[in-house]
Amino acid sequence: MNLSILSKSGFSLDRLAGFCAVAGAGSIVGAARGDAVRQSLLSRQIRELEEFFGTELVRRQGRGLVLTDVGVELAALGRSQITALGDFASNCQNAPIRISLAASESLLQWLVLPRLTALRKAAAGAIFVLHHEDNTAIAARVQEGLYDFGLIRRKVTRGEPGAAELGVLQEILIAPRALLPRPDLTLAEALTTLPMAIPLAGTLRSAVDAYLSRQSKTPRPGMHLALECTSYLHASAALKTGDCAAILPGLALTEFPEDLYRHWSLAPLKLERHPVSLIWNQRNAAVRPMVSGLSMALSKMLKF
Amino acid sequence: MNLSILSKSGFSLDRLAGFCAVAGAGSIVGAARGDAVRQSLLSRQIRELEEFFGTELVRRQGRGLVLTDVGVELAALGRSQITALGDFASNCQNAPIRISLAASESLLQWLVLPRLTALRKAAAGAIFVLHHEDNTAIAARVQEGLYDFGLIRRKVTRGEPGAAELGVLQEILIAPRALLPRPDLTLAEALTTLPMAIPLAGTLRSAVDAYLSRQSKTPRPGMHLALECTSYLHASAALKTGDCAAILPGLALTEFPEDLYRHWSLAPLKLERHPVSLIWNQRNAAVRPMVSGLSMALSKMLKF
């Protein structure tokens, strides 16, 4: 075993953890959590690590810092080690392990949380820590080992390690029946006449317009919109007021009973399909037995 | 990230390394390497770890100690972490990583070492550390993470992770031509008349006897043996003296040129076949990029 780490001074678990915190927060001040005193400690710890390893770990850039490639590597290594030790300690105390999962608000709301009971059973007493984060950041964070699992919208190449495809999101239009002038309203009529809440996703908006023009229905720009929002959750809440219709992921349908709400498939819109995939960190899985076990269970249970 | 390890006192990398050393050596005195002073330190460090984790890590048994299951787990975890950190530090200094491989003397001699040049090339500057150890211990040590790779004689179930079958050892009989009364001596005649060096493997010995009795040749117990030895290497050395024939793995044949030595297949003896397999530790492979890369290369290059 290579014991050079222990015979030389300048390395400690504490420094490693500090560095990981900085890496996670993206800045020293951020990692110091407002504590001005901690800032100086962290700054020094990073310098000591750099001296110890003989490499730059961060690059001072402007009035902030960015990790170097080596720094990213070390942060990932450190995170996996500290988590593994934490798991081990938790196990010794029969204390629950924490498993983190990051996803967009809407996926958490309509894909993960409805299945919570089953998930908790599969996790055998582990505690789930849910994080919501914007879609692009999730993949990176999972790669860094900051989250154990992530749900993202992308294809998975067959046999790819650390990823599993869960299903394809289908958007639908839902409207309160009370709002309908006639019960047999067509999709195109609904889209042109009903006040509507739709997320501010450019592609969705333009797909609606394109569809309407194919149907020779003049879209009334702005007029048929009651609300533009940044999340399907807001659209869902708006829909619940009964004041407007909304475009939501099909998964949300369970919240809107058939007798009070009517829904239309948006298949005619030929929207781009978004496969939802579960991803996890391979190194984390190897080091945390719970993660490797759960990756199988989660990819089954979250399928839709 | 679970930071309970750092906020509570009683844990340190040093203690973890000490515990791993004790686990590897099997005793505190052994790990102390003769240093009587270190013994007391190690004993205390183990107790502190036990207090920290709130679990027994070793069980005092007689005048020695044995690891508990939890202890074995922690030792493996610690070893993989310390090695991974060591690798990282080595990488930062552009220093070579050490990759350890354990096998029986004969496999090292005739399977590994002849391919050393190719192996070193595949390992891209890593240093190979060869250990010889008796066959049964190797699997356990690899599992503990003490060795990165091991060569053992057992079957590999298809798709088994951390293992690859390399080939099937075929024993052969080799004799110096100078020793032969006639150049066309049959296998049975050779086995009954030539002085012979064979390893003290009970199965090999009784297979020879069984074969001879099938051939209605009376084995002359003891008489046809010049040497019983505990390793094929000894048999090989004896063979080189020219004074006796020897049963050796087919791999050894390269050392004995056709013009000076004659060899017979032992296929008629219907010996039990021993597949040789390369095994490695999955956790180690996940944590040491070099190991996971090499596992593919080694299982190809060591095939025979």
Next chain:
DNA sequence: ATATAGTATGACTATGCAGTCATGAATCTG
């Protein structure tokens, strides 16, 4: 019973490191 080979423990020292504080330096923003 005695020797021996192992572990355990108490008492101490030295040191490396986290924690703390004040202040400086570099960079961006209005």
Next chain:
DNA sequence: CAGATTCATGACTGCATAGTCATACTATAT
């Protein structure tokens, strides 16, 4: 430009821990 934000540095304190030593304890072998 001033002011704000962020990182860097030097100087100090207190504490946890590695290191050291002497000795006690325990099980096994003869």
